[in-house]
Amino acid sequence: MRPIRIALTKGRLEKRCVELFEAIGFDCGQLLSKGRRLILPMNGHEVVLAKAADVITYVENGACDMGVVGKDTIVEADSGAYEMLDLGFGKCRFALAGPKDVDFFAGYHERVVATKYPRVARRFFEQKGMDVRIIKIEGSVELAPLLGLAHGIVDIVETGATLRENGLEIIEEILPISARVIVNKACMKLRQAELEQLLSLMQLASRVAG
Amino acid sequence: MNRYAKITPEGMKDALFTECAALHEVRRRLSEVFDAYGYLQVLTPHMEFQELFLRESAAWLSELLYHASDSAGHPVVLRPDNTLPIARVAATRLREMALPLRLYTHQHVFRRSRSYSGRSDEIPQSDVELLGASGLRADLEILLCAVDALHSCECPRFRLELGHAGLFRALADALNVDAETRAALVHCIETKNYPALEELLSEAVGDDAEALRQLPRLFGSEAVLQKGEALLRGTAAAAPFGELQSLYAVLREAGLQRVIDIDLGLVHGQEYYTGFVFRGYMEGSGVTLLSGGRYDGLLGEFGRPAAAVGFAVAYEPLAQLLLEAGRLAPQPAPDLLVFAPAGLEALALRHVIQRRGEGLRCELALCETMEDARQYARTKGIARIAFCAGADMTEDIPVDAGE
Numbered sequence: 001m002r003p004i005r006i007a008l009t010k011g012r013l014e015k016r017c018v019e020l021f022e023a024i025g026f027d028c029g030q031l032l033s034k035g036r037r038l039i040l041p042m043n044g045h046e047v048v049l050a051k052a053a054d055v056i057t058y059v060e061n062g063a064c065d066m067g068v069v070g071k072d073t074i075v076e077a078d079s080g081a082y083e084m085l086d087l088g089f090g091k092c093r094f095a096l097a098g099p100k101d102v103d104f105f106a107g108y109h110e111r112v113v114a115t116k117y118p119r120v121a122r123r124f125f126e127q128k129g130m131d132v133r134i135i136k137i138e139g140s141v142e143l144a145p146l147l148g149l150a151h152g153i154v155d156i157v158e159t160g161a162t163l164r165e166n167g168l169e170i171i172e173e174i175l176p177i178s179a180r181v182i183v184n185k186a187c188m189k190l191r192q193a194e195l196e197q198l199l200s201l202m203q204l205a206s207r208v209a210g
Numbered sequence: 211m212n213r214y215a216k217i218t219p220e221g222m223k224d225a226l227f228t229e230c231a232a233l234h235e236v237r238r239r240l241s242e243v244f245d246a247y248g249y250l251q252v253l254t255p256h257m258e259f260q261e262l263f264l265r266e267s268a269a270w271l272s273e274l275l276y277h278a279s280d281s282a283g284h285p286v287v288l289r290p291d292n293t294l295p296i297a298r299v300a301a302t303r304l305r306e307m308a309l310p311l312r313l314y315t316h317q318h319v320f321r322r323s324r325s326y327s328g329r330s331d332e333i334p335q336s337d338v339e340l341l342g343a344s345g346l347r348a349d350l351e352i353l354l355c356a357v358d359a360l361h362s363c364e365c366p367r368f369r370l371e372l373g374h375a376g377l378f379r380a381l382a383d384a385l386n387v388d389a390e391t392r393a394a395l396v397h398c399i400e401t402k403n404y405p406a407l408e409e410l411l412s413e414a415v416g417d418d419a420e421a422l423r424q425l426p427r428l429f430g431s432e433a434v435l436q437k438g439e440a441l442l443r444g445t446a447a448a449a450p451f452g453e454l455q456s457l458y459a460v461l462r463e464a465g466l467q468r469v470i471d472i473d474l475g476l477v478h479g480q481e482y483y484t485g486f487v488f489r490g491y492m493e494g495s496g497v498t499l500l501s502g503g504r505y506d507g508l509l510g511e512f513g514r515p516a517a518a519v520g521f522a523v524a525y526e527p528l529a530q531l532l533l534e535a536g537r538l539a540p541q542p543a544p545d546l547l548v549f550a551p552a553g554l555e556a557l558a559l560r561h562v563i564q565r566r567g568e569g570l571r572c573e574l575a576l577c578e579t580m581e582d583a584r585q586y587a588r589t590k591g592i593a594r595i596a597f598c599a600g601a602d603m604t605e606d607i608p609v610d611a612g613e
Binding site for chain 2: 001057059060061062063077078079080081082083084085086183184185186187188189190192
């Protein structure tokens with residue numbers, strides 16, 4: 001049987017994951033000096049580094065058994081994989097933000113919202129029973145209200161510094177976000193013992209760290 | 211040229227030669243199993259009125275369906291599922307036929323998936339339904355049929371996992387939560403999202419809430435049933451759990467525990483399931499191969515109240531297995547190419563018919579000269595040519611015989 005394959009989100013979450021695996025006592029030497037390789041061995045497992053949305057794709061299709069990815073990406077992808085652990089790091093939140101001191105909800109004019117996360121925004125306003133126009137922006141979403149393209153934005157907020165510097169403020173928080181462990185449904189059933197062991201090690205290490 | 215004229219829509223594809231043969235072979239093997247169990251084959255239309263699928267008891271969201279309209283402009287959809295059409299047939303056109311009815315079908319289902327997710331939107335599916343039968347015997351028959359179906363396709367390592375739709379339903383009813391919370395609970399349990407489940411139930415107290423908290427964690431081998439026993443005794447879910455225990459006990463007696471696991475947190479998206487539910491997975495594939503269960507309320511919705519149980523198997527991965535195992539050799543080249551010069555076409559036709567009658571695979575040469583026929587036979591790998599030179603003057607010669 002092939003080794004358990006774990007997909008990690010490149011970047012910040014990757015660093016925290018390596019710390020987590022080191023805390024468990026795994027040998028992460030290959031992950032720290034990866035060079036150009038894409039599949040890296042770690043304690044008899046295989047680690048794959050990928051962009052957040054791809055982590056979900058690999059896990060959902062069973063190409064990887066398990067993955068670590070932010071809740072933001074899971075919600076936006078509407079993933080059906082098992083979401084089994086909250087690792088407690090990579091914390092931030094989805095929020096609706098807009099120009100300071102402007103009442104976003106006042107009046108009956110059509111509201112335009114810019115976001116990188118159209119599905120999250122759509123669902124948020126659906127729950128409010130509000131009909132808004134959503135514009136997908138790929139880069140710095142904060143720019144859209146400044147340029148007059150949108151009345152507000154739905155985005156990830158960590159400290160709120162970028163918002164403040166651009167004269168924006170949080171109007172309403174939508175959802176707390178942190179790093180999650182997802183597992184492919186079929187793999188969980190077919191390799192239950194191995195995956196549960198790994199999950200409990202990760203949970204333990206994340207609690208100690210947190 | 212129109213850019214859409216040369217490609218297929220996303221999620222759709224062609225099946226060629228051995229792929230086609232593999233799908234056919236899987237259907238043949240599955241049919242053999244279903245026939246042996248006494249099931250009768252039916253076909254239902256590709257398109258049906260959307261009301262058949264967009265009903266409270268079925269969780270088909272409109273955006274998951276392929277829509278069209280019938281000749282009168284009424285909205286119709288490409289079937290996303292085979293259970294509902296078969297239930298419709300059993301309750302309406304077959305209402306005079308005595309129950310139980312054993313029906314099966316091999317029909318594609320159509321579901322819109324997220325774009326560029328790599329999934330097929332047209333899914334070859336076999337569906338088996340035992341209609342008008344309640345009780346353990348019917349449950350066993352369906353489970354055994356599912357196991358035999360997978361065995362017939364030489365599926366090497368697979369697991370069926372067993373749950374009960376009544377577990378979640380009873381516990382959620384006992385908690386008396388609103389519809390929105392209930393849907394959130396289903397989602398958390400279905401995705402085994404323990405942290406979110408904890409949060410949703412943070413204020414709920416009592417045995418029922420505790421059972422709901424633990425439900426998704428209880429999956430795996432037989433030991434799960436002992437844990438479930440301790441957890442669910444005295445709760446609202448005690449009765450469905452008892453049913454599941456009895457079913458497992460008999461499966462064990464029948465020697466099937468090797469391939470059967472338990473997942474007490476198995477909640478099917480479909481509301482119409484009332485009793486045990488199950489799913490099948492096979493090694494090396496991250497997808498759900500098989501899914502089914504008991505639905506005792508659905509036929510009543512079509513005016514013929516009766517218990518029913520069944521399953522569907524999305525059999526494309528099984529065809530893939532046969533292909534990978536090299537079970538399907540590519541079709542060999544024809545045995546013989548029959549050529550006749552101009553004026554003797556009728557002779558060639560007679561010869562082809564005669565040789566095909568002898569069991570040879572013969573192709574008629576469509577070219578004008580013997581040299582072209584030879585050239586064609588070489589490209590196609592046909593070893594022999596019959597040259598029709600006149601009545602009773604036809605002879606088979608090897609392609610590469612001297613001219």
